[in-house]
Amino acid sequence: MFPRRIVFQALAIAGLVGVTSASQAVVTVFTSPTDFAAAVLTLGTDTFTGFSTTSITQGPLMRAAGSFGYTATAFDPVSAMFSNVFFGAAPTAPGNAALSTLDSKDTIGFGRFTGSVGALGGNFFGTDFSGMLSSASIVVSATDADGTVTRTIDDATAASFLGFVSTRGTLLSASVAAVQNGTGVGFLWPTVDNLVLASAVPEPESYALLLAGLGILVVVARRRRV
16 A cells, blocks of 8 residues: 555646646537447436426426436526526427427526436527427527537527537536528527537546556556665
8 A cells, every 4th residue: 555645646736747738628519420429428318308388487406317417597688587488399299208498588597407417418409489490590508617518500490419529527507599681581490409518538648647647646656665
């Protein structure tokens, strides 16, 4: 067993290495669900089965995707207040619910994750007043400790996918909004289906950090035996 002082010294040196490598961390964006799944661990999916498509649902919503938990909010950027009122869309079939807002200008937010969420993905698209699929540009953002990464899906369909993986290992939040056409008619609602939460695979620098720390312990122990 290594003396406590040696362990602390090794961890301190390893921590310095971690600070250096952490500055290079970024959020990686995927447009293929297959590639996204291959880059993460322990996927959980919320399909929104049973979500009401005939009446409003008051939020914030506390839901789960597999073993992960999350909270969904609806935010009105005009009034800068949370409306937290949702409505289920049915873009492909009456019984196939998807998460949407009551007000078209609201932004759907995801946060308060539980279970070490390091990645988020899903199908992001727009729906019309009746909850049916409607061609739209959808803006999706994800935030981790390094900042926010934003992508826009033009002419999004029900199969349009985006996935965000934090090399930090932890996502803080994500948001989805629809770009309105500016004509005052044909409003578009942001809609999400098959929301996926997952654990991020540690970046190579993290493995190098662990090995460096272990290597320091071995060297120090050998010197003490000499």
